[in-house]
Amino acid sequence: MAMNRKKKSKIEVAFIYVFFVFMFIIIGYPLLWTVMMSINPGSNMLVTQLIPDNPTFEHYKWLFTNENSDYVTWYKNSLGVAVANSIGSVILTSFVAYAFSRYKFIGKKYGLYMFLLLQMFPALMGMVALYIMLTTIGLTDSLVGLTIIYLGGQIPFNAWLVKGYFDTIPRELDEAAKIDGAGHLRIFWTIMLPLAKPILAVVALFNFMAPFMDFLLPRIVLTSPEKYTLALGLYNFINDQFSTNFTRFSAGAILIAVPIALVFLLLQRYLIGGLTAGATKG
């Protein structure tokens, strides 16, 4: 009887592993395929091979050295928007979250409702209007405009996230500091911010990555190729002539995806922690 049960358990575990291997293939195949595409010579999709006979880095080289390639410009644009967005979002949201977490003021409760409601609305709903507004006042094709829109759009979600984290910092800490004569900003600067570093890091990181991943908003706001961000530029690689530039797209995509994926894998634990803490506390 005991023997039988052990055997059954072993078979079960074997099945689980088989299923895992199956999942690995499904997850890995598209990713591997992209890597292989990027080192295939030529650009004709019909003759590409999964494992090329003579792999080449010509597409990577093209992106950085060819005079027709705007890849480096796009990288710079994205980086600029990303840095500004990352710093700006931490400042804006930590201010808002601090007030919502520690102070009593008129409209506080409705403010919280507003944040919750607004983060449910996809950016696109407002974007159509934003597009009409931008064209009407002639403020399109500007990286600054793009950054400002990102900054405003991230507030509801992130303020909520950071507020949830601030709430978990014991109130006794800032009350003690207040008795010692510390002012509002001093408490914010010397107590709240250092203790909230993990969640602020998450906010900074995700707002840093957003401009690298988003293609929709740049597509609406930006029109000239030298202003493009990476996602938009890459999209246009294959949008124009799908079958001819896919190998190049693969190379460009890998150069974005690898760093982002690495950072992401390192930090995803904090994000999950922050999400569940903010949503289920109490």
Place this chain on the structure above:
Amino acid sequence: MASQKKKFDLSQRRNIATILSIIPGIGQFYNRRIMKGVLLLLISSAFLIATWDYIDIGIWGLFTLGTVPREHHSIQLLIQGFISLIVLAFAIAIYAYNLMDARKDAIAIENGKPNPTLLQGIRDFYNNGFPYFMVLPGLGMLLFIVVLPLMFMVALAFTNYNQYNAPPRKLLDWVGFDNFVNLVNIDIWQDTFVNVFTWTIIWTVVATTLQIVLGLFLALLVNDKRIKFKRTIRTVFILPWAVPAFVSILIFSALFNPTFGAINRDILSQFNLMIPWLSDPFWAKIALIMIQTWLGFPFVFALFTGVLQSVPADMYEAAEIDGSTRWQKFQFITLPHILFATAPLLIMQYAQNFNNFNIIYLFNEGLPAVRGQNAGGTDILISWVYKLTFETNNYNMAAAITIIMGIIVMGFAFYQFRKTASFKEEGRY
């Protein structure tokens, strides 16, 4: 004194101060808070001088949308109108503050408190105003970048703004609920709306449920005591989430391409199959659902993996002593525990897929085209709205559909409100 309190008594200092500050600052002068009075008077008169014309035209424009074609630009007037409303709201808030402030100071004088020194006054102002200063920059950006476009969108739904009726050549009019009526009454709109709406619901329910079920299933399996290499396995399962979605979707779009895509060419050809993934609506939908499951399950997986570790082990032990089966343990311990902890986030997943523009548009641009309707076969509401706006400039219909979507999203949000614990503690402070 106490007996008179209920009646409005003009001889009371607090009432005189309040009435005087109908002109901002005068009440403060009466309270001998000269600096504050001067400041309030200056700010309010500067505000009136600077914005009077703008607000006047804005509010007028909001009602009329202009009266002379080419000279009046309805859209600009509409935007100006909404900005005026926001500015006006701030003005009213400051005005209300002025009234309350004068009254408060007067009460303090009635009670015989000495007027604070200038320095002290500034300090009080800073202390009381601090949360407002902190919120103001964020609130301002939120209002102009998120709320203003949403208000503008709602307004568009009640105008006749489309390709043929566009400013500055023509003026727009308020048309009431005409756009909504057309959506239901005009055949082509009605057919398209019904088809797109049905597919949106199916898409949301099926794709989201699949990704949740797969995520849950894998989380349970990896969590099993007998499984080794847990860290590695988890890392691989999170990979699809880590790769930027737009890259994965474009890759899948190529993989599913009927002529050169690897799925038909390398895999299905072994079985002599050719599936028209992109040109047949049915197969395109199947492909989309499969891709979204691939993209979406890692988040759920990571979430559940985190929560599963917090299920108290003694509950399982107790259940084992009672002789529960594995299914019973899952049903009565694991499932309630993880659902309780994650329900709001799962609801968010449904809301996100309901509005998942990226996958629909990047995979196939909502195509293939379908006869007798002005949306593609795989278009969901939001990608249809995108097309109506950017391709055919049917702004009014796009806005009307957006409002319908907004109402549905609010349904999700309403559920979220009730579930979210943060509100429950509001009473504490």
